[in-house]
Amino acid sequence: MSNEAHNKDWVSRLDGLNHAAGEAGLDKNAAWDKLHTRMQRKQRKSKAGWYWAAAACVLAACLIPALLVHKQKYTGVHTSPAVTYHHSDTAAASVISKKEAPVNVVKEMHKPVAAQQEVAAILPALIHPVNPTNITAALKKDTLQITDTMLAAVPATAAPKKMRVVHINELGEATVNEVVYPEYKPFTIRVNSPAGLGDQTIANSTLNIHLSPKN
Amino acid sequence: MDLPVLIKEAKQGSAAAQKCIFDQLADKMLMVCRRYVKNQEDAEELLLDGFYKFFKGLPAFNYQGEAALYTWLKRIMINECLMFLRKKQAFVIVSETVAETIPLEEEALNNLSATDIFNLIVQLPAGYRTVFNLHAIEGMNHGEIASLLGISEGTSKSQLSKARSLLQKMLLQKNITYVKRSTQ
Numbered sequence A: 001m002s003n004e005a006h007n008k009d010w011v012s013r014l015d016g017l018n019h020a021a022g023e024a025g026l027d028k029n030a031a032w033d034k035l036h037t038r039m040q041r042k043q044r045k046s047k048a049g050w051y052w053a054a055a056a057c058v059l060a061a062c063l064i065p066a067l068l069v070h071k072q073k074y075t076g077v078h079t080s081p082a083v084t085y086h087h088s089d090t091a092a093a094s095v096i097s098k099k100e101a102p103v104n105v106v107k108e109m110h111k112p113v114a115a116q117q118e119v120a121a122i123l124p125a126l127i128h129p130v131n132p133t134n135i136t137a138a139l140k141k142d143t144l145q146i147t148d149t150m151l152a153a154v155p156a157t158a159a160p161k162k163m164r165v166v167h168i169n170e171l172g173e174a175t176v177n178e179v180v181y182p183e184y185k186p187f188t189i190r191v192n193s194p195a196g197l198g199d200q201t202i203a204n205s206t207l208n209i210h211l212s213p214k215n
Numbered sequence B: 001m002d003l004p005v006l007i008k009e010a011k012q013g014s015a016a017a018q019k020c021i022f023d024q025l026a027d028k029m030l031m032v033c034r035r036y037v038k039n040q041e042d043a044e045e046l047l048l049d050g051f052y053k054f055f056k057g058l059p060a061f062n063y064q065g066e067a068a069l070y071t072w073l074k075r076i077m078i079n080e081c082l083m084f085l086r087k088k089q090a091f092v093i094v095s096e097t098v099a100e101t102i103p104l105e106e107e108a109l110n111n112l113s114a115t116d117i118f119n120l121i122v123q124l125p126a127g128y129r130t131v132f133n134l135h136a137i138e139g140m141n142h143g144e145i146a147s148l149l150g151i152s153e154g155t156s157k158s159q160l161s162k163a164r165s166l167l168q169k170m171l172l173q174k175n176i177t178y179v180k181r182s183t184q
Helices: A009-015 A030-073 A090-100 A113-127 A132-142 B002-010 B015-036 B040-060 B065-090 B107-111 B114-123 B124-137 B142-148 B153-184
Strands: A102-108 A177-182 A190-192 A200-204
Touching: A009 A200, A009 B114, A009 B124, A030 B015, A090 A132, A113 A177, A200 B065, A200 B124, B002 B040, B002 B065, B015 B040, B015 B065, B015 B124, B065 B124, B065 B142, B114 B124, B114 B153, B124 B142, B124 B153, B142 B153
Parallel strands: none
Antiparallel strands: A102 A177, A190 A200
């Protein structure tokens, strides 16, 4: 800054001027209230910003591990025991299955763990059906023996135990088993006569023709 | 209460001390704003903006006397005003050619009262007024003014020259009116 202008008397007098003549002065109280409100509002805003940031951090800290656990739970590969079904409807198939082991293509599937555990709990009950005599014996143990009534004479019939209906959808996607027999292909056997007579089809796997050759 | 004590308390966030400082300096600072911005309401708004920045920056301020505090606060106010004028695009750059420097008779201004000088300055167009304020009152050179306003040094000189010639005219008119009044 150059000091050439500061030696002037009029500048210092102008700097000392507190109000312009003929104009209303500043309402200091109103101006201060306005300024103070603005200052407090800004402080509150900055505080609120910090609170929001803290809340976001806490939420993130809670959600991220939960999401990771959830993701791991559902992305784990589970291989269900493969059940191989053999085609036994044709005689040739049985022969082939004996001679050569079929190539099993088992598709791995992702099944929810909870659903599998449910199925595992139900399956033994399905395999071993409930015997009514066992149920009556068990009931006899638990029920009070009253001999002087007719009810005691009649053995209580066991109430049919309600089995839980398991829908196929609950078991999840079915395991797809494919048995591929490399040598079991459609074939046709034809007999050509040397004498120029008509040809004869004696076997066709697709049309299911099995004939004995005619003379 | 003394200003150093008030500053110390205001630094610690005392609203009462801040109000005392505001009461002491608001009038002078409003006149500073009015020198740059003609409109009273705009000047009051800029005064509040300036004081808000002042109180916000006060904890980092090292008090070295009343003059230093006054200079700092004045600088804040001037910056606020310049920002406002820049936003409003109030600078009317007439020409970039360097005009002849017309010496303003300092004695003529010295003979006038502070209010009269203020009224003369306020009547100048925004561009002239800003350059005149920065050069003649704040004591900045043309390089500083040019970098502050984003104009060339030549433009700054030109604006100052035109401001001076306009003030001369106004002073002349004022003298004439005084003469007229005295003759009546």
